Amino acid sequence: MKKCACLLLFVFCFLTATSQVLTDSVLIENHYRTFHFQKPNHTTQNFNLIFVLHGSGGNGQGMMKPAENLEKEAGKEPFLLVYPDGYKRYWNECRKSATSVANQENINEQAFFEAMLHYFNKNYGVNGKHFYAIGLSGGGHMAYKLALTMPDKCKGISAIVANLPDQTNLDCEEAKKPVPVMIINGTNDAVNPYTGGEMKVNGSSFGRVLSTENTFTYWASLAGYKGKPKVETLPDSNSGNKQTITKYTFKKGRKPEVVLLKVIGGEHAFPEDVNGFTESWQFFKRQK
Numbered sequence: 001m002k003k004c005a006c007l008l009l010f011v012f013c014f015l016t017a018t019s020q021v022l023t024d025s026v027l028i029e030n031h032y033r034t035f036h037f038q039k040p041n042h043t044t045q046n047f048n049l050i051f052v053l054h055g056s057g058g059n060g061q062g063m064m065k066p067a068e069n070l071e072k073e074a075g076k077e078p079f080l081l082v083y084p085d086g087y088k089r090y091w092n093e094c095r096k097s098a099t100s101v102a103n104q105e106n107i108n109e110q111a112f113f114e115a116m117l118h119y120f121n122k123n124y125g126v127n128g129k130h131f132y133a134i135g136l137s138g139g140g141h142m143a144y145k146l147a148l149t150m151p152d153k154c155k156g157i158s159a160i161v162a163n164l165p166d167q168t169n170l171d172c173e174e175a176k177k178p179v180p181v182m183i184i185n186g187t188n189d190a191v192n193p194y195t196g197g198e199m200k201v202n203g204s205s206f207g208r209v210l211s212t213e214n215t216f217t218y219w220a221s222l223a224g225y226k227g228k229p230k231v232e233t234l235p236d237s238n239s240g241n242k243q244t245i246t247k248y249t250f251k252k253g254r255k256p257e258v259v260l261l262k263v264i265g266g267e268h269a270f271p272e273d274v275n276g277f278t279e280s281w282q283f284f285k286r287q288k
Contacts, residue, residue, distance in 0.1 A: 021064070026115040033112045035084040036060045042075040045125040048284065049117060050132045052083050052277075053091070053139030056100070056201075060085045063136070066270060070277035079281065080126055082116060086138070093141035094148065094172035095165045095199075097207030109142065110150055117153065130155040134280045137161050137192065137268065147179040147219075148172050156180035156256075156287050158280035161192050161268050164215045169207030178223035180256040180287045184276055185212045186243075186266020216248065216260040223258055225250040234261075237273045241265075245273050254288055 020039040025032045052063045060083030064071070071081055090100035092107040102109075113131065121128030130153050135143035140162025146154040149172055156179060163185070164170075187194045191201055196211030210218070220229070229248040236244050243265040251257040261279070263271045270276050 021061070024119070026112070026119060028111050028115060029108050031087065031107070033085070033087070033115075034060070035082055035116055036064070037080065037082045038064075038071060038074065040075065040080060040124065043125070044080050044120075046078070047124075047126045048079040048130075048132060049120050049126045050079050050081050050134060050281070050284070051113065051116070052081055053133060053135035053142050054083070054086065055136045055140075056086075056091070056138030057089050058086075058139075059089060063139075066136075067134075067277045069275050070281055073278070073281070077281065077285075079132075079284075080120065080124065082120065084112070084116065086142075091138055091142040091145075093138065093145045094170055095141060095207050095209075096169050096171040097205060099204070099206075109145065113146060113150065114153065129153070132156045132158075132280075132284045134158045134277060135160065135162065136270070141165075145172055147181060148174050151175050151177035151179045154179060156182075156284050158182040158184065158276070158283060160184045160270065160276050161186060161189055163192055163196060163209040163212055164218060166196070166208045166210050169209065176222060178256045179219070180258070180283070181219040182259045182261070182280060182283045183212060183216055183219075184261040184263065184271055184279075186263040186268065186271070188265055189268045191268040212260065212262070216258065219256075220250045220258045223250065223256045225252070225255065225258065229258075229260075234274065241272045243272050245271065251286075257283070257286060259283060 025034045054063045087102040087107045090102040092102040120126045133143040140159035143157040143159045147157045199206040229250045234245040246262045248260040
């Protein structure tokens with residue numbers, strides 16, 4: 001892996017109804033990589049950096065609306081949300097069968113996230129030793145990659161509607177170190193099959209993925225858990241949406257916590273009965 005170079009390219013901002021959004025970039029191996037964040041109106045000294053990762057074909061700014069409830073807590077709680085852009089709208093995650101330019105050019109994502117961590121430590125005083133990540137769909141796959149390959153800096157992830165690739169479709173070198181992981185997947189997901197198997201999007205195959213249960217077991221086993229997790233049914237806040245959530249938790253002592261929110265009736269989208277972002281922050285807060 002080449003040593004990353006970081007270069008401030010540009011800063012511009014625009015006003016929304018409630019905030020000032022800043023966009024900046026770093027130079028990674030001849031590619032300017034951009035990211036967005038709301039300008040803090042408070043100190044962020046030693047705050048936690050949380051990356052919010054968009055799905056395939058999206059962009060960072062598109063994740064700001066879904067994350068608005070969590071963004072309102074920034075400053076009241078010790079975190080700063082950052083919304084990176086994938087390379088040409090896609091991430092170079094761990095799916096060997098991915099056909100995006102990011103995958104074909106083998107874009108150095110680890111260098112990008114290390115550079116952003118350095119940027120926000122230098123300019124805003126956030127904790128420069130680690131970060132967290134919340135990812136949706138392709139962003140969930142990118143979150144898995146960060147946990148698989150950067151466990152010393154990636155101290156927890158929340159992957160929404162994403163399963164790990166199986167061994168036939170995995171092209172990341174696994175560090176095999178335990179990391180706190182929350183998975184939020186729907187049983188009726190037609191893109192990321194809950195029971196595993198081939199992923200298809202608009203008729204194109206993205207290779208095979210593990211089942212959600214096997215993805216959950218992978219992270220639980222790395223953390224040293226055996227036996228069965230704690231099981232609880234979450235309150236059904238909207239009985240009309242035909243969704244319910246069962247929560248499975250491995251949590252003991254100082255081991256990394258591993259959680260699965262099984263959204264029964266959930267599709268390839270954010271869950272409706274909980275806010276995935278605020279739930280993720282509560283999960284990150286519990287980690288030691």
